[in-house]
Amino acid sequence: xSALASKLRPRPLESWRSASSKAREQWLLALVLVTPALxxxxxxxxxxxxxxxxxxFYKWDGISPDMGNFVGFKTFARATDNYPFSQAxxxxxxxxxxxxxxxxxxxxxxxxxxxxxxxxxxxxxxFAFFVPYFFSMAVAAALFTRVYDPxxxxxxxxxxALGFTDVKPQWLGDGRIAIYAAMGVFVWHETAFCYIVFxxxxxxxxxxxxxxxxxxxxxxxxxxxxxxxxSVRDVATFVMTIMLIVGLTPFAVVFPLTTPGLGGPYYxxxxxxxxxxxxxxxxxxxxEAAALGVILLILVIGIVxxxxxxxxxxxxxx
Amino acid sequence: MLSxxxxxxxxxxxxxxxxxxxxxxxxxxxxxxxxxxxxxxxxSLALPDRLYVENYAHAxxxxxxxxxxYNSLAVSGSVTVLIGVLAxxxxxxVSRLDFPGRRLLLLLIMMAIVTPVFSYLEPLTxxxxxxxxxxxxxxxxxxxxxxxxxxxxxxxxxxxxxxPEELGDAGRVEGASEWxxxxxxxxxxxxxxxxxxxxxxxxxxxxxxxxxxxxxxAPDKYTIAYxxxxxxxxxxRQDHVTMFAASIISTGPMIxxxxxxxxxxxxxxxxxxxxx
Numbered sequence: 001x002s003a004l005a006s007k008l009r010p011r012p013l014e015s016w017r018s019a020s021s022k023a024r025e026q027w028l029l030a031l032v033l034v035t036p037a038l039x040x041x042x043x044x045x046x047x048x049x050x051x052x053x054x055x056x057f058y059k060w061d062g063i064s065p066d067m068g069n070f071v072g073f074k075t076f077a078r079a080t081d082n083y084p085f086s087q088a089x090x091x092x093x094x095x096x097x098x099x100x101x102x103x104x105x106x107x108x109x110x111x112x113x114x115x116x117x118x119x120x121x122x123x124x125x126x127f128a129f130f131v132p133y134f135f136s137m138a139v140a141a142a143l144f145t146r147v148y149d150p151x152x153x154x155x156x157x158x159x160x161a162l163g164f165t166d167v168k169p170q171w172l173g174d175g176r177i178a179i180y181a182a183m184g185v186f187v188w189h190e191t192a193f194c195y196i197v198f199x200x201x202x203x204x205x206x207x208x209x210x211x212x213x214x215x216x217x218x219x220x221x222x223x224x225x226x227x228x229x230x231s232v233r234d235v236a237t238f239v240m241t242i243m244l245i246v247g248l249t250p251f252a253v254v255f256p257l258t259t260p261g262l263g264g265p266y267y268x269x270x271x272x273x274x275x276x277x278x279x280x281x282x283x284x285x286x287x288e289a290a291a292l293g294v295i296l297l298i299l300v301i302g303i304v305x306x307x308x309x310x311x312x313x314x315x316x317x318x
Numbered sequence: 319m320l321s322x323x324x325x326x327x328x329x330x331x332x333x334x335x336x337x338x339x340x341x342x343x344x345x346x347x348x349x350x351x352x353x354x355x356x357x358x359x360x361x362s363l364a365l366p367d368r369l370y371v372e373n374y375a376h377a378x379x380x381x382x383x384x385x386x387x388y389n390s391l392a393v394s395g396s397v398t399v400l401i402g403v404l405a406x407x408x409x410x411x412v413s414r415l416d417f418p419g420r421r422l423l424l425l426l427i428m429m430a431i432v433t434p435v436f437s438y439l440e441p442l443t444x445x446x447x448x449x450x451x452x453x454x455x456x457x458x459x460x461x462x463x464x465x466x467x468x469x470x471x472x473x474x475x476x477x478x479x480x481x482p483e484e485l486g487d488a489g490r491v492e493g494a495s496e497w498x499x500x501x502x503x504x505x506x507x508x509x510x511x512x513x514x515x516x517x518x519x520x521x522x523x524x525x526x527x528x529x530x531x532x533x534x535x536a537p538d539k540y541t542i543a544y545x546x547x548x549x550x551x552x553x554x555r556q557d558h559v560t561m562f563a564a565s566i567i568s569t570g571p572m573i574x575x576x577x578x579x580x581x582x583x584x585x586x587x588x589x590x591x592x593x594x
Binding site: 022025046051125137143144255286300 | 326329330332333336337339340341342343344346347350358359360361362363404405407408410411415416417418420423426429430432433434436437438439440441442443444445460461463464465467468471490495496497500524525526527528531532543544546547549558561562565568569572573576580
């Protein structure tokens, strides 16, 4: 551990003697400012992250004192060649796509409808779209176990009240729809975040752009398309990156919704983090948890990199 | 004239329709938190016959939510202080100091942001066990601080980059040391950035589920978010109202931020996003 930390810690080089006193002082101060944070992150982030990669090539249960045998990619084969894993990958990818587009688009449209029109009173509408964010994601998901309840739950009660007395979906109990119900909670909660960030971004747009567009006879839709959307492009990239990362690891939604029976019914809401959590916390298969961790790491970094590369490439040149 | 008036009504109808799915479940939860379990099981859309304020009292004392709120305050308070100090220090170093390894350090911080905790969860639990911190709030505090630190660090970096370099140089001409420039000139000027980071860190750790769920086994150490998720419809006696009241209690910090500090929080978010 300490070997790793000292390797990462910036060290004065040979040029120390020739450096000016300002440069020397800056190196010393940097050493003082960086070291505590680097020790914390070294112990709790970098060391376990590196270990996960090593561990994934061994066969180890996580309990025996020695690490077991080096088995190459066999652990990956064992961890991936099963139904729960294929479900987890399918759900994670679908969830990533939903996260990228659904809360962001609804949030942007809602923010534009409130900020760029003569809707009154604005604070009331802003509050309305932000309300889900008062709850944390985990608490929201715990609440939705009640909202989704087949008998007394809010949604089915509303369906009853509207007169459809024989429609009683088992939102979380039916393996065909449980994953969409879970994504519904995610969209419900994260739209509020996207909304509030887009609201701040739209408020910063120069109002004279809108006025001159109006003078030129642009319609509301044209103003949205040609002024609002290009103006919030950087913020949109930021929001979409966050939604992508959260959408690929929505543990805080699935855990409260499906515990006990995490990832159920019958693996229908399984995602990579739930598989890893089960293997890591029950501690019977450290190597497989590590292999899945490596896969998740590659998946998230790969997808985020491709997304940012695509945004960079399609950026307007000015 | 008629058509613009019609457009106006259409706009209101559209926005209200769009807002309804977000508002209605929250109102339902609020209403149910003042209702009774029998009323909820019979007709959960009906208003209770009176306000059952005692649900909150029961959540606070009977269901031990005073303990969970205390735990959350202890955890989030410590995380907030640690992150405020560490992110300011690290953010200043990577934005304003010239030292060998700076680019590598920045790259490591970026990589830590996109590395999900899940990918190294199992080794992390072993590190915590080896340090003798299993089943402790300290484990949650240290792991939350370390894993969340990269984001506020980049936020502080963006704030320091907005400050003009001439201020530091002026201090140096006056004979201030590098430490003096940081401690007495730059850090005080970055106050609003620090405030954003403090809010961010507090809300993040208050809301987090994963690390408490992994590291806390004894219920008397649970944080409020984790405790609420354990109050699920599993037993034969379902106590809905306590859970609803507890979730309303859990919104406390967010309400404070919304009422007092929202603008600053959002400004911080977007600055971080634009330059991150």
